Amino acid sequence: xSAVREVVTEAPAVEAxxxxxxxxxxxxxxxxxxxxxxxPLFVKNFIVFQLTMLLxxxxxxxxxxxxxxxxxxxxxxxxxFYAVGAYTSAILMExxxxxYALTLPIAGVICFGFGFLFGQPALRLxxxxxxxxxxxxxxxxxxxxxxxxxxYWTGGVQGLVVTKPDAPFGLPISQDMWLYYFxxxxxxxxxxFSVNLLKxxxxxAFMAIRDNEIAASAMGIDVALYKTLxxxxxxxxxxxxxxxxxxxxxxxxxxxxxITLAIQLFLGMVVGGVGWLPGSIVGxxxxxxxxxxxxxxxxxLSGAVFGVLLFLVxxxxxxxxxxxxxxxxQLLGKLRKN
Amino acid sequence: xxxxxxxxxxxxxxxxxxxxxxxxxxxxxxAIDQLNFAQGEMAMFSTFVSxxxxxxxxxxxxxxxxxxxxxxxxxxxxxxxxxxxxxxxxILTNVAGFIxxxxxxxxxxxxxxxxxxxxxxxxFGSSPFLGSQLISTHQAGMIGVxxxxxxALYFFFxxxxxxLAMRAAASLPESARLVGINTSWMIALGWxxxxxxxxxxxxxxxxxxxxxxxMMGGVLIYGFAAAVLGGLTSxxxxxIGGFLVGIFENLAGTYIPGVGNELKLPIAxxxxxxxxxxxxxxxxxxxxxxxV
Amino acid sequence: MTxxxxxxxxxxxxxxxxxxxxxxxxxxxxxMTTLLGANGAGKTTTLRAICNMVRSTGRIEFDGAAxxxxxxxNIVRLGIAHVPQGRGxxxxxxxxxNLQLGAITRKDKAGVVSDIERMYNHFPVLKAxxxxxxxxxSGGEQQMLAVARALMLRPRLMLLDxxxxxxxxxxxxxxxxxxxxxxxxxxxTILVVEQNAELALELADQAYVIxxxxxxxxxxxxxxxxxxxxxxxxxxx
Numbered sequence: 001x002s003a004v005r006e007v008v009t010e011a012p013a014v015e016a017x018x019x020x021x022x023x024x025x026x027x028x029x030x031x032x033x034x035x036x037x038x039x040p041l042f043v044k045n046f047i048v049f050q051l052t053m054l055l056x057x058x059x060x061x062x063x064x065x066x067x068x069x070x071x072x073x074x075x076x077x078x079x080x081f082y083a084v085g086a087y088t089s090a091i092l093m094e095x096x097x098x099x100y101a102l103t104l105p106i107a108g109v110i111c112f113g114f115g116f117l118f119g120q121p122a123l124r125l126x127x128x129x130x131x132x133x134x135x136x137x138x139x140x141x142x143x144x145x146x147x148x149x150x151x152y153w154t155g156g157v158q159g160l161v162v163t164k165p166d167a168p169f170g171l172p173i174s175q176d177m178w179l180y181y182f183x184x185x186x187x188x189x190x191x192x193f194s195v196n197l198l199k200x201x202x203x204x205a206f207m208a209i210r211d212n213e214i215a216a217s218a219m220g221i222d223v224a225l226y227k228t229l230x231x232x233x234x235x236x237x238x239x240x241x242x243x244x245x246x247x248x249x250x251x252x253x254x255x256x257x258x259i260t261l262a263i264q265l266f267l268g269m270v271v272g273g274v275g276w277l278p279g280s281i282v283g284x285x286x287x288x289x290x291x292x293x294x295x296x297x298x299x300x301l302s303g304a305v306f307g308v309l310l311f312l313v314x315x316x317x318x319x320x321x322x323x324x325x326x327x328x329x330q331l332l333g334k335l336r337k338n
Numbered sequence: 339x340x341x342x343x344x345x346x347x348x349x350x351x352x353x354x355x356x357x358x359x360x361x362x363x364x365x366x367x368x369a370i371d372q373l374n375f376a377q378g379e380m381a382m383f384s385t386f387v388s389x390x391x392x393x394x395x396x397x398x399x400x401x402x403x404x405x406x407x408x409x410x411x412x413x414x415x416x417x418x419x420x421x422x423x424x425x426x427x428x429i430l431t432n433v434a435g436f437i438x439x440x441x442x443x444x445x446x447x448x449x450x451x452x453x454x455x456x457x458x459x460x461x462f463g464s465s466p467f468l469g470s471q472l473i474s475t476h477q478a479g480m481i482g483v484x485x486x487x488x489x490a491l492y493f494f495f496x497x498x499x500x501x502l503a504m505r506a507a508a509s510l511p512e513s514a515r516l517v518g519i520n521t522s523w524m525i526a527l528g529w530x531x532x533x534x535x536x537x538x539x540x541x542x543x544x545x546x547x548x549x550x551x552x553m554m555g556g557v558l559i560y561g562f563a564a565a566v567l568g569g570l571t572s573x574x575x576x577x578i579g580g581f582l583v584g585i586f587e588n589l590a591g592t593y594i595p596g597v598g599n600e601l602k603l604p605i606a607x608x609x610x611x612x613x614x615x616x617x618x619x620x621x622x623x624x625x626x627x628x629x630v
Numbered sequence: 631m632t633x634x635x636x637x638x639x640x641x642x643x644x645x646x647x648x649x650x651x652x653x654x655x656x657x658x659x660x661x662m663t664t665l666l667g668a669n670g671a672g673k674t675t676t677l678r679a680i681c682n683m684v685r686s687t688g689r690i691e692f693d694g695a696a697x698x699x700x701x702x703x704n705i706v707r708l709g710i711a712h713v714p715q716g717r718g719x720x721x722x723x724x725x726x727x728n729l730q731l732g733a734i735t736r737k738d739k740a741g742v743v744s745d746i747e748r749m750y751n752h753f754p755v756l757k758a759x760x761x762x763x764x765x766x767x768s769g770g771e772q773q774m775l776a777v778a779r780a781l782m783l784r785p786r787l788m789l790l791d792x793x794x795x796x797x798x799x800x801x802x803x804x805x806x807x808x809x810x811x812x813x814x815x816x817x818x819t820i821l822v823v824e825q826n827a828e829l830a831l832e833l834a835d836q837a838y839v840i841x842x843x844x845x846x847x848x849x850x851x852x853x854x855x856x857x858x859x860x861x862x863x864x865x866x867x
Contacts, residue, residue: 068430124615128373132566133611135559140604263437270434303445310438311420318427499734506720506731513718515702516681516711517779518735624722 029278033188040180048176049248050288055180055187056244058284061268062194062277063237069275070198071230072210074127077118077134078265080141081111081235083257085242087145090160090252091153100165100247104186107243108236115235119228138262145254159253162246183244190237194277197233206230271313273322282321286313345588351473353584354480355546358539359554359561360568360576361487362532367570368508369528370421372432376439377536378558380416382551383443384409384537385544386451389458398461402541406534413533417526425522447551458544480542484577487535491573504528556603560587563610569623578621583610632693634659634787634819635680640688642672642679642843649675650686651843657787657821657836662813664830664851665823666864667840673823674715676840677789681705681712692787707735711785715792717776721765725756728764728775732782742782749778752808770801777805781812787819788812794826802826806833827864831855839864 036055040048064078088110089103118137125133144150146157154160167178197203205226208216217223246252264287271286272279294305317323362381366374384405391401420439424432462479495501506514507524514521539561540554547553564583568575583606590605614620635657642650650672657663667673679686681702690697697705706712711732720728729749733742750757753774759767764775773793780788790809794802806829813820824830831837837854839847847854854860 121611121615124618125611128570129566129611129614129618131373132562132607136604136607136611139559139607140601143601143604267434267437270430274428274430300449301445303441303448305445307438307440307442307445310434310441314427314431314434314438315423318424318431320431499730502723502727502730503734505723506734509720509722510718512683513714513720514731515683516706516714516718517731517783518703518706519731520701520703 032278036184040177045174045176048174048180052176052180052183052248053245054281054284054288055183056241056248057265057268057287058281059187059190059241059244060238060265061272061283061287062191062280063234063241064265064269065272065275065277065280066194066198066206066237067230067234068269070203070210071206071227072213073122073227073230074131075134075231075234076131076259076262076266077137078234078238079257079259079262080137081115081238082242082245082261082265083141083145083252083254084114085111085239086246086252086257087154087160087242088239089243089246090162093162093247094160095153101182104240104243108240111239111242112232112236114239116228116232118235119231122231123224123227135259135262138259142254142258145257154254155252157254159251159256161251162249164247164250179248183248186240186244190240191277194237198277202226202229267310271310271320273320273325276320276322276325278325279321341592342589345592346585347473349585349588350481350581351477351584352588353564353581354477354484355539355543355557355580356560356564356583357577357580358480358484358487358542359536359557360564360580361484361491361573362536362539363561363565364568364570364573364576365491365535366528366532367565369504369525369532371508372429372436373562373565374532375433375436375558376443377532378554378561379440379443379447380409380413380533381536381540381543382554383447384412384533385458385540385549385553386447386551388537388541389456389544389549390451392459398459405537405541409537410530410534414526414530416533417529421529422522422526444551451551453550453552456549458541458549460542460545464545476545483538483542484580487538488573488577500527559603560584560606563607567610567613567620569620571624572620572622575620575622586610632659633657633691634661634693635821636689636691637676637680638689638691640676640679640686640690642675642684642686644675644684649684649843650679653688653840653843653845655838655845655848657819659819660813660817661836662810662820662834663822663836663838664834665821665838665840666827666830666854666860667823667825668863669825670842671840672843673840674791675843677712677714677791677821677823680789681710706783709783709786710789711780711783711787712789713776713780713791713793715795717772719764719767719772719776719779721763723764724761725764725767725775726760728779729756729782732779735783741784745782745784749781752781752812753778770797770805773797773801773805774808777809781816781818785818787821790820790822792823792825794824794829799829802829806830809833827860 040051060078060082064075067073067075085107088107089100092098092103092106093100122130122133145154164175164179166175167173171178198206205216205221208219208221209223209226213223268280268283268287270283272281272283290309291302291306294309295302297305359378359381362377363373366377387408388401388405391404392398396404416439421432421435424435460476460479462476464474464476467473467475467478495505503514503519504524504527506517507519507521511521543557544553547557560583561580564579565576567582568577568579586609587602587606590609591602594605633656637653637655640650640653641648653672653676665673665676675684678684680690680697682697682700682705683702692708692710695708720731726746729746730742733745736742750760755771756775756778759771764772767775777790777793793805797805809820809822810833812818822830822834831851831854834851837849837851838845839854839860847857847860855865
């Protein structure tokens with residue numbers, strides 16, 4: 001083939017979100033927090049369950065935001081980390097009788113390690129190649145979980161049933177309600193951690209790598225370390241989300257964690273606004289509620305309706321929910337001036 | 339040794355499917371620098387269209403040609419209507435668009451033609467090819483058509499004006515505009531050609547995997563993998579990649595213990611990724627030098 | 631004398647940043663003009679604005695036709711060839727393919743073939759390398775190729791952005807000699823943007839000096855070359 005090489009000056013594949021804009025202002029954050037605390041008290045148990053899932057998927061999308069929006073690495077494989085977290089919790093609870101709350105940090109650490117390890121070979125890949133590699137990981141996971149070798153632990157194709165915990169200290173609230181507030185606390189903790197991570201030196205290193213890897217390494221940033229770290233942190237958070245998901249849904253099974261989940265998380269990130277952490281919950285809402293809406297509109301064409309709704313969203317707000325937030329902010333600014 | 343050779347030959351036979359799909363993938367990649375996840379669904383839909391024409395009495399080759407034209411125009415229409423407005427949007431948003439397109443096409447096909455498996459005819463017959471148990475006449479026909487396509491594409495890009503214009507637009511869009519090329523239409527043309535090639539792939543594959551809306555899922559991934567292995571800028575590489583993927587898949591299934599049908603895909607992908615780690619631009623791709 | 635290119639109140643923007651602040655100049659048909667200025671003055675932006683490669687407002691008229699609202703490729707088809715900074719060579723294609731691309735909008739096959747021969751006469755080094763990949767050519771050769779490719783359009787106006795950049799002085803002289811020839815014999819109006827003021831002023835009839843997005847001086851090349859301030863700032867004496 002030819003000896004001539006193509007010289008590429010690449011625009012960053014993931015567009016930069018200015019650091020300042022990566023989170024919401026204090027006022028808006030507090031308002032949303034208030035809503036999250038109060039609303040579940042007035043709705044039915046099933047809605048509370050859905051809200052819990054909203055938070056859980058929100059965490060998973062947040063993790064992806066750190067990885068892609070933060071360090072610029074694509075991943076279509078988050079479902080694999082979610083699955084590992086879910087199974088870790090399930091196995092520890094059902095086989096070792098461990099308290100559900102304790103399983104979460106363990107799931108987080110195991111997934112962190114798993115993600116960190118996966119990040120190593122991923123170092124040499126980027127863009128479509130990395131997408132393909134993570135895709136392979138996502139498709140492999142359900143199959144690995146079904147393997148005969150592990151059947152005693154994983155329950156094979158049928159999976160494991162997970163016991164939902166009661167509220168502690170005999171509090172007079174339902175299991176769903178307790179689990180919701182427990183998840184809320186975990187979510188807030190992880191959100192604050194993530195915001196601070198991205199504002200820290202590590203966060204700046206991530207973003208430097210995202211924007212221009214060669215320049216970052218020329219500035220002395222240990223690109224390999226930070227990239228694998230990003231994978232690790234992202235996997236760890238996703239693992240915790242998976243653990244919570246296992247408890248909320250009350251079972252784990254290989255076919256719950258297919259590539260479809262990975263694609264949904266990806267869509268959630270795009271709809272929320274890549275790299276915009278608060279958007280994670282908007283993205284999560286999209287992936288939980290829009291398919292239901294689509295099915296409500298037309299059972300036979302639910303996929304098509306979903307696709308059309310997705311197109312509408314990306315035509316109207318190509319930069320995701322962040323675009324709306326920025327526009328709202330500008331509008332408020334103008335109103336204040338007048 | 340004989341088992342090995344047999345598996346390699348069988349791999350080449352199945353690899354023809356992936357090679358054909360990989361050609362469509364490379365075609366779209368050179369136009370838009372992206373992998374279109376909906377490519378497989380578009381091919382599937384085209385195949386259904388041809389099937390429907392045959393149900394209405396149109397003979398095979400008539401249906402084939404009509405479908406080809408329909409796919410070409412359809413590809414252009416999809417690009418102009420759905421993806422041109424997204425040209426300035428971030429890449430990830432475009433990817434979300436491909437996913438949306440996938441969902442729409444899959445769902446509509448399911449509604450029109452339902453999910454039951456249908457037989458699809460082959461113009462090549464399915465008797466053993468030259469007496470060999472491993473390759474049927476249909477598979478030989480697939481390999482033949484794929485190679486023919488490859489040659490046709492080579493001549494198109496090398497020796498026609500429009501082929502030259504498309505290469506220029508893909509290589510340096512700004513410079514292409516400075517010689518008067520309408521780069522926006524070159525992208526639309528790329529989509530049209532990719533859709534047409536995809537439809538050929540679908541019509542060749544359907545006799546083997548049977549016609550149903552989810553038939554292209556696995557094939558598309560293997561097609562991507564083959565294109566990436568061959569080097570995304572090289573149609574020749576795509577075809578070789580396709581055959582290699584078919585061989586990998588077969589050898590993995592035969593020689594690696596515990597690998598049932600389900601693990602074949604991840605193992606094949608893992609092998610390809612290993613190659614990429616060693617040779618990032620693929621086997622026949624142009625090495626890319628990145629500048630700050 | 632007809633005005634080939636008329637630029638009025640040109641303002642150009644890179645995002646929120648304004649790079650040109652009401653630029654105004656005119657090129658007479660058949661003239662050879664040079665636009666001088668320091669780095670960042672707006673020279674490249676001016677050429678890009680003419681070809682609608684950057685967001686701009688104002689009036690640009692080419693041979694009486696307004697260019698506003700036309701896409702880059704349509705502006706090129708009107709007869710304006712632009713040799714960009716960095717040359718924009720299609721490095722993965724052969725020399726001959728690059729020339730063919732220059733003429734890709736033309737319908738007269740025979741004319742294109744004979745024009746390629748003419749280019750080889752202007753630039754013999756290109757003929758020697760005509761089946762080679764353009765990326766393997768030296769800087770000077772690629773510049774010649776870029777000029778030749780632009781000429782394949784049979785343009786009436788040719789814009790060149792710093793053609794001397796990175797080239798040895800002898801090669802630059804050669805290139806400018808050929809540009810002069812093309813200007814006189816083929817009657818192509820030429821606008822050369824340059825940092826290398828000395829050679830540019832030798833070559834051109836007219837000259838403009840641009841500073842931070844505005845024309846600060848205009849006149850014949852000789853006038854500008856003899857101007858005290860220009861000599862101090864751009865000619866070094």
